[in-house]
Structure formats: structure tokens, C-alpha cells
Amino acid sequence: MTKTIFNPVRGMKDLYGIDLTKYQYIIDNALRIANKYGYKLIETPIVENTEVFQRSIGDETDVVAKEMYTFKDKGDESITLRPEGTAGVMRAIVSNNISVTKNNPLKLMYYGPMFRYDRPQKGRYRQFHQLGFENIGAMSPYTDALTIALAHEILTAVGIFDCQVYINSLGELSSREDYIKAIVKYFSIYEDKLSEESKIRLKKNPLRILDSKDNNDKEICSMAPKIYDYLSKNDIKYFECICDILDNYGIKYEIDNLLVRGLDYYSHTIFELKVNNGQYKDAIGGGGRYDRLLNILGGPDVSGIGFAIGMERLMMLLDDNKFKLKENIISVIPVSENENESAFELYKNILSYDIRAEFVHIGNNLSKKVEIASKLDSNILLIIGNDEVKDNTVTVTYMNKTEEEGRNTVINRNNIINFLKYN
């Protein structure tokens, strides 16, 4: 394809140009909104001890069982490139003894690269980026609803107006365990009819059968026990309360009883964000509540809720054209070498006012220099020739006007800064 011998490693991608502009745009918006809701930025290492992920995400999950970049370092320690952000944040809270209690919650935001050894596809890379939020300590329907609202607000802020929210509740730990027992019992009856994948899921991660795309599985699922019947009264009240708050907030959502998530640590509220415009069918963000996670890693026994947004998936949905907006770029152009010095003085003066400008002095003739300036997306040219030096003036050329419209204006050089500031 290319002459280059050095291609990036499979599933990895260089981030530059318009994609990087989009990336920064999303992060800028996220930081602004995070500040409003009282979230503080945290940055944790990309590498953790393997056990951090095994214990939090769960040994049986696909992420841990087959997708982690795990290797031994030179000290023979098993370390892993983080496949997601939550576990590392929890570990950081524990190691730094950051205070978090029921009444003194902690709100953290993070973003950065994650790694999963998966088959690359559209919107799926082996190194990808997540933007995530964790609200630890507080346990209330308001917290859950606000977290969902926050996720929704970020997407709206960057221009995604048709995002759909799917929510479900897995209930407290005991409800969830009872439910799992019930569906294992139910699916065991139909084991022969299940797809091969679901037969494996039945042993390893029975909840996932509910999420099967296999038509036959779907039919069996439709008759399966519903999570709703296994939720405690409190669970139901809690979940209904969230729905009420979301209604009040004006956020549209859909309750999806078959929604389950692939990471073991979730309990109670779980949710996913999708954009249903045909461009991409998978979730671009998702999250939920985790009751035991911090405690499992040696921290206090408090609950938390969080979510992550897939940066690449979100970037994909943003319109390239919105990120191609031309800046106001000024080019200072000496007509010939004789005017280089004089033009350079002007250029330095402009820069000292923090105005974006280029000094276009290469090119054999003026025609060439104008062409170069044009390629730099310059929209205003300041031309310095023989006459301009003599008269202490500057010829201003507007690139977006035609000759008939009056492309050129000659102004006094002493007024040039004021002139630029008002244009």
C-alpha cells in the first residue's frame, strides 16, 4: 500500500489533524461540564498490576479472559495495560487513601488510552480512548439520574442530539444472585436448543444470554424470567425513582429489561447510550452502579456509579466539516528580497499582539508568494513593496473578495494593529 516499512501495530492508530481536533474538542467540552458538576480530573497509570483488573472486572469476563495485554515485567511481576478506566481509579483511591464516604462523595473524571486485544473493526481499536466519570460514595436515585443526565449532556454539547438512553436495573447483589439462579434453571431446560455461544455463556456468564443476537436464543429469552420479578421492593422503588427524575429532567430513555453489561462489577442501575442514525449500531457510551468494587480493592464499603464514552466512536459521529473552519490567518508578504527586512519588522510587531500570522518570504515572485499564502488558508495579506516602504503604508488584500469588489486597500502602517483588531 505505502512505501513505508513501518506501519503501526495492528489495531493502533496515529491521532493527528482533524481527528485530534475533534478529540480535543470533546475533552474541552467534557472538562467544562465536569467542572459544573464538581468532578475533578484524575490521571492514573496506563499499566496496573494484573490482579487489579482480575479482581474488579471479573475473571470470567471476556475482557479479562481473552482481551488483556498482560505480560511480565523485568522484575517478573504480571502487569496489564488497562482495558478500562474504572478499576484503576478505584485502585488510586485506595492507594492514596483518598477520603470517600456515604456523606462525603468523590467525583472524578478521567480520559486516556485503553487497550484490548480484540479484532479491529469500525469504531473498535486495540488502543482506543475513553472519557469516563466516577461518582463514588453517594447512593441515591438523584445521583444515578444525574449521572445519566451528565452523560447525555456531554453528547449533546458536542452536537449529538439524537442519542438514545437505555436503562435497566440489576438490583442489589442478592437480587442479582437470585435472578441468575433463576435464569440458569430456566435456560438449562432449553440447553439443547441454545446456540453454541449461549451454551458456554450458561456456564460462565448466564446474564449474557439475554443479550444474544441469535434469533432462536431471542425467542427462548422472551419467555425467560424477568429481572424485574426478582428485584426487591427497594430496588424497584429506587429504579422507578430514577425514571421519575429523568422524566422531570426531560431526558428520554427506554427501559430495556434485556440490557446486561459485560463487566462483573455492575449492580443496580446500568445504562447505555446509542445513536440510532444508521451510522453505528453499538453503544458509544455505557456504565452503571457498582456496589462492591471499591471494597474488593481494599477500600471502604461504599457504592459508586460511573460511565465511559468511547472517544473514537464519538469522534466518528462528529461532522468533519464543522472542524474545518478557517481561522483568521494573516500573511505578511514582501514583494521582493529588498523589502524582507521591513516586512519582517511588521510581522514581529503583529506577533507581539498575539495575532496569528505567517511571514511568507519564500517564492520567486509575488504571484508565487500569494499562492503560498493561499495554501496556508490565509484570508488577509499584508503586502510590502517598494512603494509601501517609501510611503510607510501597507497594502491589505482580502483573499475572499474578488477584484471587482475591491480586493486591495492601502492603509498607513502605524494603524495596522488597530486595523487588524477590528477585522
Added chain:
RNA sequence: GCGAGUGUAGCUCAGUUGGUUAGAGCACUAGAUUGUGGUCCUAGGGGUCGUCAGUUCAACUCUGAUCACUCGCCCCA
């Protein structure tokens, strides 16, 4: 990890049942034009046809392997 497809210039792609020097548009460089770019005109540079092997007098074309990307499954963000 499983299934399918694609790979020809910087980009988007043509290329006949295997046949001589592999093309187009856009982009790029230069000229027309020594004080004005974009439209038009003229000329030019750029390819081991993804890579390796095989079949053949002859391979961009056929076969095998391999790599990368895309789509579906799985999983997830």
C-alpha cells in the same frame, strides 16, 4: 477467536478470456505572468500493481500462503 470481502500514484478509482511502455480525475511541481492566488490553458514529477512463493514463453490478471484494512458474529466504549 469464527465467517465474508477488499488491497493498482498522496487521495478516489479504471484496467477486456493472462500479451508488448499500467491509465484517468483530483492533489503536487513548474510555466504562461519580475506587484496579486482561486476558474481556464500548457508542460512535468510520482507506481517492484500490499508482500512472498508457485503455474506459464508471458502474471496487475490464475493458484497458495502471509500482512493490512472493511463488513458480519463474538465482545465492548
